[in-house]
Amino acid sequence: QKEVEQDPGPLSVPEGAIVSLNCTYSNSAFQYFMWYRQYSRKGPELLMYTYSSGNKEDGRFTAQVDKSSKYISLFIRDSQPSDSATYLCAMRPGGSEKLVFGKGTKLTVNP
């Protein structure tokens, strides 16, 4: 079992839909949780991060961490075609710089 599991999709939704992306993990030492967005033929870029458990909201994006279930989520409200990308979850233990990534979920938002 990999440390971080993420359904690769692909996921296709109509414009305006609410999108839910998820990852599970096995390492209870993970404390920092991130979501990166990767457009085609580009490098990943940080979208959101959360420390420990809880929710964080930024515009149309909400990140949730449930450490008791070892489960993290990213919600996208009012999805737009420009949100079409691959979304990678990433996490690391406190005191470590090594980020472990999920394989990524490819999202397409259709106009």
Add this chain to the structure above:
Amino acid sequence: DARVTQTPRHKVTEMGQEVTMRCQPILGHNTVFWYRQTMMQGLELLAYFRNRAPLDDSGMPKDRFSAEMPDATLATLKIQPSEPRDSAVYFCASGLAPGQGAIAGELFFGEGSRLTVL
């Protein structure tokens, strides 16, 4: 506009040839990472440096891969000899060590070097 620069963007080579990929991290960043991305495995950490010193290269096949930072503005990843299974996109990323004022764990990625070994 500060960004990580990688060269070459694309490389096609034949099995057994040496391949060198280069990375210029963002000025002022003191950690540099090399990742490899494939459909099957996703993003895998190969090696990383802090203040130019190698901290971890456990993800790298030691017999054919080597990573160095000759100076603060250049990181290199070398494959010798290359094999078809090395075909992937290789990403360099830089950042600041935790506790140095950066968003925890934020890495800035280059656009990658797409390697095809025939």
